[in-house]
Amino acid sequence: MCGISGIVGKGWDVHQLESMVQKQHHRGPDDRGLYISEDRLIGLGHNRLSIIDLSSAGQQPMSNHDETCWIVFNGEIYNYVELKRELSDYPYKSKTDTEVILAAYEKWGENCVDYFNGMFAFAIWDSEKKRLFCARDRLGIKPFYYIQDGDKFMFASEIKALLAAGWKVSPNWTIWATYLVHGYYDHSDETFFADVFALSSGNTLIWESAGVTIRNYWNLPELTKDQLSLSDEETSDCFMDLLEDSVSLRLRSDVPLGINLSGGLDSASLISTMDNLLQAEGELKTFTASFSDCRYDEHSFASEVPRQTRWTQHTKRLDKADVWDLAWHAMWHQEAPFGGIATLAYSNLHNLAKETGVTVLLEGQGMDEMLGGYDYFRPYYFLDLLEKGKLQLLRQEIRAIQSNSGFWLSAVRQLQSGMNFNTYQDGTSHLRPECVLPEIQDLAGETNLFPQVFSDHLSNALFRDLSFTKLPRVLRMNDRLSMAYGRELREPYLDYRIVEFLFCLPGHQKIRLGHGKYQLRHSMAGRLPDNIRLAKKRAVVTPQREWLQTTLYPKVKEIISSKSFAERGIFDVGKVHDTFKSFCRSDNSNSFFVWQWINVELWFRTFVDKQSVYCV
Secondary structure, eight states: OEEEEEEEESSOOHHHHHHHHHHTGGGOBTEEEEEEOTTSSEEEEEEEOOOSOOSGGGOSSEEOTTSSEEEEEEEEETTHHHHHHHTTTSOOOSSOHHHHHHHHHHHHGGGGGGGOOEEEEEEEEETTTTEEEEEEOTTOOSOOEEEEETTEEEEESSHHHHHHTTOOOOBOHHHHHHHHHHOOOSOSSBOSBTTOEEOOTTEEEEEETTEEEEEEOOOHHHHTOSOOOOOHHHHHHHHHHHHHHHHHHHTOOSSOEEEEOOSSHHHHHHHHHHHHHHTTSSEEEEEEEEOSSTTTOOHHHHHTSOOSSEEEEEEEEOOGGGHHHHHHHHHHHHOSOOOTHHHHHHHHHHHHHHHTTOOEEEOOOSHHHHHTOSGGGHHHHHHHHHHTTOHHHHHHHHHHHGGGHHHHHHHHHHHHTTOOTTTOSSTTTTOOGGGBOHHHHTTOOOSOOSOOOSSSHHHHHHHHHHHTSHHHHHHHHHHHHHHHTTOEEEOGGGOHHHHHHHHTSOGGGTSBTTBSSHHHHHHTBTTBOHHHHTOOOOSOOSOHHHHHHTTTHHHHHHHHTSHHHHHTSOBOHHHHHHHHHHHHHOSSOOOHHHHHHHHHHHHIIIIITTGGGTOO
């Protein structure tokens, strides 16, 4: 787990590369290194967080045995032990997974990525071919940003490293407009910085003197086009085999492990699986976010999760007085809009893990996007049942949700009558596009941004959230929050084998009788008590709305009343003030749009107004 950076081409100097490495020190505080080719065509930089093989043999940039290939790597190849056995004829000098990537590249070339089970972003300089081969993992858990600057190609784990090399900040107005008008972000290879791109998940990139070539190596719709037909018990057996193997692989570490535990179904299922695998093998540290308001305090939920191994439960409470300092800190690391109070509370967990000496954390991300965990997936599934003529099954589902059935039937009718398929998520109450100036609104992209590649509505909605909306921004936020404190975060549910398997399941094994994530709930029968296993998803998990209306009100008012906010040329300031007044009088208003305004000002003040601090 590290920070990577590099420059290839003409017209760069060592000071630029050194500045990139310095700017990413937080990602790898244990060591740093540089490689510069003799012809000065390429320079690679690395910041190391030592996880596997803590010795100096794991230092990067790392070369192959004859120094014809050099790699910088961020992430973990969890199946490196198995691959090392398969590639046993390679003359290894270390016990690292990094060296296994080099061995795989020598044998399989750019197809080596097909063999990796892990989270990764890496770049390999092949001096014989004068080629830079770069890759990002299938789900995009680890970041890879790049720019093409004339004859130079530069890449890094974080955008601030590119700024440190001298790249001048300019806002990407199309992305900003799309975020403010439609609420989409992290949905494409473009970033909030003009001409700074993210290598998309499941893609490789090759730089050669003739230019850049990008190839998609993992196509989930193509791999899961054939639906499975298994009983619930058969599905549970297959799922648990995959989950236990995924967790086992992610317990490989030469440093202490812990888990982020909310007490919800996903994290409870994960820790139950870890518990069964570890059994009496010592202590397991858990980390839980907390608020003083019992409506949002997860400590009690986490305490109810059964255990076999010895736990030490650590809880961190977010203080309202710390919000703004944490918000500035978060924006510096996030480099893009983030999710508000929940993100700040989550930031505290990684700081707590650092304080308690835990370097690697496991977490349960991804189940909602694979098994329909959010309520707004229901109308897509109901529409599938209606179109397939499965009316009896549809009636059973409607009866199961009882008092809300009218609302969901209305949602189905709206979808059926042509309401935008991609934007139906409980209306658009979380946005206030009317507060955005018309000239900015006109720059926003289409609402129908995402491909409809599956034959059923539910799978398309899940694929949208997994690949374009919810999961990508969560993974970006998680990477930056964990790496801000030099912690590694592992996501066992996002093992690509689990993703492929769950996407092959029919809708009734994802949503059933009023419950999303049906198959996970079924698989955990006998492993978790029903009060956890069958609990409804908690819709609101932070006091963000209440805090913005009370304790945080003066600062929000200061931001939207500031000269800089007015002069950005983004908002109709009068409408912003009127909308904020209305928000503060409301008991049930979604606060997403208020945090959008905060995000804008945090980003511009951090990266535009003060951009001179990044330059070499």
